[in-house]
Amino acid sequence: MPLRAALPGRDGSVPRGGAAALRLLAPARVGPVFPARAGGRAGRRRGVSGPDKPRSTKPLLQVEKLSTLFPVRQGLFKATKFLHAVDGVSFYIRPGETLGLVGESGCGKSTLGRTVLRLVEPTLGRIVFDGQDITRLSERALRPLRRRMQIVFQDPYSSLNPRLTVREIVGEGIAALRLAKTTREADETVLEMVTKVGLGPASLDRYPSEFSGGQRQRIAIARALAVRPDFVVCDEPTSALDVSVQAQILNLLERLQDELSVSYLFISHDLRVVGYMSHRIAVMYLGRIVEMGPAREVSERRLHPYTRALFGALPREDGDPRPRRVLHGEPPRPLEPPRGCVFQSRCPKSEPGRCDVEAPELTELVPGSHHRVACFHPEGVDAHAPRSSARPSVPALPPADV
Numbered sequence: 150m151p152l153r154a155a156l157p158g159r160d161g162s163v164p165r166g167g168a169a170a171l172r173l174l175a176p177a178r179v180g181p182v183f184p185a186r187a188g189g190r191a192g193r194r195r196g197v198s199g200p201d202k203p204r205s206t207k208p209l210l211q212v213e214k215l216s217t218l219f220p221v222r223q224g225l226f227k228a229t230k231f232l233h234a235v236d237g238v239s240f241y242i243r244p245g246e247t248l249g250l251v252g253e254s255g256c257g258k259s260t261l262g263r264t265v266l267r268l269v270e271p272t273l274g275r276i277v278f279d280g281q282d283i284t285r286l287s288e289r290a291l292r293p294l295r296r297r298m299q300i301v302f303q304d305p306y307s308s309l310n311p312r313l314t315v316r317e318i319v320g321e322g323i324a325a326l327r328l329a330k331t332t333r334e335a336d337e338t339v340l341e342m343v344t345k346v347g348l349g350p351a352s353l354d355r356y357p358s359e360f361s362g363g364q365r366q367r368i369a370i371a372r373a374l375a376v377r378p379d380f381v382v383c384d385e386p387t388s389a390l391d392v393s394v395q396a397q398i399l400n401l402l403e404r405l406q407d408e409l410s411v412s413y414l415f416i417s418h419d420l421r422v423v424g425y426m427s428h429r430i431a432v433m434y435l436g437r438i439v440e441m442g443p444a445r446e447v448s449e450r451r452l453h454p455y456t457r458a459l460f461g462a463l464p465r466e467d468g469d470p471r472p473r474r475v476l477h478g479e480p481p482r483p484l485e486p487p488r489g490c491v492f493q494s495r496c497p498k499s500e501p502g503r504c505d506v507e508a509p510e511l512t513e514l515v516p517g518s519h520h521r522v523a524c525f526h527p528e529g530v531d532a533h534a535p536r537s538s539a540r541p542s543v544p545a546l547p548p549a550d551v
């Protein structure tokens with residue numbers, strides 16, 4: 150089996166995750182709690198292509214059984230082991246759609262996002278972008294597609310070159326890809342993008358250090374969208390920001406998506422953020438997707454015990470500080486993924502002889518529901534019966550002034 154995973158300058162020998170990571174799943178509230186709205190975007194906005202009414206049924210991005218393994222040297226005389234950062238993941242994203250990817254720190258979200266962009270080499274599986282198999286395309290052959298696939302990183306402090314002005318940062322891609330015929334045209338596009346993200350012309354000749362975290366993230370978003378991509382990986386774009394500006398950036402991303410018809414893979418460890426932004430949600434655990442479906446379905450039904458635990462870790466809306474459900478233990482090391490179900494060691498429903506032997510497939514329990522779960526004992530046998538309460542599970546974020 151050819152193992153082609155790259156090691157892009159990151160020390161992955163110490164797998165992250167654990168108790169500290171789980172605490173991240175229940176951070177302070179993102180601003181004040183507003184009257185609850187339906188989980189997911191399809192339920193709360195008109196004119197947005199929700200999972201039930203997609204703009205197009207043809208996927209823009211199709212990922213099939215994708216795995217990214219990192220070779221890790223254990224010691225001078227020990228054999229190299231392979232860390233399973235992403236393990237047989239399949240999903241699709243339609244044009245103009247947001248797929249939210251949520252899970253604990255270290256479960257493989259960023260690696261998955263980077264692998265689909267071919268910033269990290271896939272080990273196995275297939276990535277099809279707009280009908281073209283890009284899994285093994287050479288860098289040269291990939292170049293024309295690079296414009297169409299962009300990324301916004303978590304940290305707006307380290308992701309912007311401090312020596313470049315905003316004009317240069319936002320114009321970099323336009324110049325590199327020769328998207329403007331004249332300097333004037335390039336300048337106009339830069340100004341248009343900078344204005345779209347809520348920064349004025351006065352920002353153009355200033356440096357990143359002169360801006361706040363939220364403003365820097367706006368610059369990073371302008372840079373990503375200036376080349377008019379079809380698909381953007383948003384890798385925890387608000388995690389490094391003050392709570393007060395998080396909602397502004399989320400609303401900005403949402404507005405730009407509607408204006409520019411871009412698709413997002415939206416990565417976050419914060420369920421409320423993912424629930425707010427996404428048309429569909431994928432829940433990831435130890436490199437695998439354990440539940441995936443329309444945002445409202447996933448947030449209301451929560452078929453996988455892990456999804457339940459994530460929701461249980463959210464702060465209660467009644468202000469009671471006690472978590473509803475505590476997830477004990479640590480995730481297994483991705484260097485030694487368990488046989489059988491990845492969640493078995495922390496699962497209250499784990500069945501010896503089955504869950505520790507066989508890996509459950511991601512399966513649609515109710516045909517046509519588009520809601521799939523990888524579990525032999527999904528929560529609630531009558532999981533698809535209508536629920537009496539209309540209360541959504543993900544508290545909404547406040548509206549913002551963008």
Ligand SMILES: Nc1ncnc2c1ncn2[C@@H]1O[C@H](COP(=O)(O)OP(=O)(O)OP(=O)(O)O)[C@@H](O)[C@H]1O
Pocket residue numbers: 155156157158159160161162163164165219220221232233234252253254255256257258259260261418483
């Ligand atoms: N270049 C690398 N070499 C070796 N291991 C790596 C490399 N990059 C990531 N890893 C490991 O792969 C696993 C998944 O990491 P990844 O950063 O994708 O997780 P994540 O869910 O995005 O976490 P976080 O939210 O903390 O960024 C981790 O165990 C990590 O240590």
